[in-house]
Amino acid sequence: MEVIQILQKISSITKEPFGQFESWFNEARNTDGIIEANAMCIATASKSGVPSARIVLLKGFSKEGFTFYTNYNSRKGKELLENPKASLCFYWEPLKKSIRIDGDVKKIPEKESEEYFATRPRNSQIAAVVGCNSSKIIPNRDHLNESLSKVNKELEGNSVPKPKDWGGFIVIPNQIEFWQGQTDRTHDRIVFRRKEENEVLDPTLTKEGKDGWLIERFAP
Numbered sequence: 001m002e003v004i005q006i007l008q009k010i011s012s013i014t015k016e017p018f019g020q021f022e023s024w025f026n027e028a029r030n031t032d033g034i035i036e037a038n039a040m041c042i043a044t045a046s047k048s049g050v051p052s053a054r055i056v057l058l059k060g061f062s063k064e065g066f067t068f069y070t071n072y073n074s075r076k077g078k079e080l081l082e083n084p085k086a087s088l089c090f091y092w093e094p095l096k097k098s099i100r101i102d103g104d105v106k107k108i109p110e111k112e113s114e115e116y117f118a119t120r121p122r123n124s125q126i127a128a129v130v131g132c133n134s135s136k137i138i139p140n141r142d143h144l145n146e147s148l149s150k151v152n153k154e155l156e157g158n159s160v161p162k163p164k165d166w167g168g169f170i171v172i173p174n175q176i177e178f179w180q181g182q183t184d185r186t187h188d189r190i191v192f193r194r195k196e197e198n199e200v201l202d203p204t205l206t207k208e209g210k211d212g213w214l215i216e217r218f219a220p
């Protein structure tokens with residue numbers, strides 16, 4: 001019953017996806033048993049279409065898009081630079097809720113990455129300097145430990161400068177799906193998407209939302 005009420009809210013109150021995202025994300029953050037509500041899978045693809053996926057942490061969102069940080073030379077970084085499209089996916093098991101966000105990707109301004117880097121714990125800053133998340137092949141664990149102590153020593157007493165290859169990406173959505181699991185497998189899927197050029201809408205299937213978003217229900 002509770003689930004049905006949530007979905008009525010999607011179609012009758014929240015006519016654009018960002019408010020709906022905020023509502024579900026806050027619910028996830030405040031739910032016992034969800035430790036990292038901002039952990040999301042991000043799928044990218046190479047220029048030739050070979051896919052890859054991994055977990056990153058969402059660090060910000062607004063009506064402009066969804067931001068995370070990484071090493072621009074990592075596999076995901078390189079793929080996003082050559083094929084700037086991504087799909088994000090959250091799943092919050094205790095709530096049986098999932099959100100999928102598909103969109104175009106761009107680097108955020110360098111200044112914003114610098115400002116965010118400055119707020120990170122020193123250990124995370126040092127890890128970024130030694131190239132953690134850069135997907136480079138390293139000989140062994142000792143090599144990593146030695147690099148960390150070397151950089152720690154070199155920067156002792158000083159602030160840690162952001163490595164030039166480290167920074168944020170923003171995913172600018174063209175489709176966001178809200179999935180609510182149901183016990184009998186008749187899951188609910190509400191999809192917000194952008195209208196295609198010259199598209200003729202069938203009002204029995206597609207509702208017009210706010211800010212140019214269309215709203216549809218998909219079969220489970």
Ligand SMILES: Cc1cc2nc3c(=O)[nH]c(=O)nc-3n(C[C@H](O)[C@H](O)[C@H](O)COP(=O)(O)O)c2cc1C
Nearest residue numbers: 039054055056057069070071074075076077133135
């Ligand atoms: C919970 C969790 C959070 C993570 N957060 C990030 C992150 O915010 N940024 C990042 O670059 N890697 C993060 N990682 C590591 C990535 O999953 C991945 O191993 C790394 O970035 C290299 O990915 P790539 O070789 O596909 O580019 C996280 C991993 C886990 C399990």
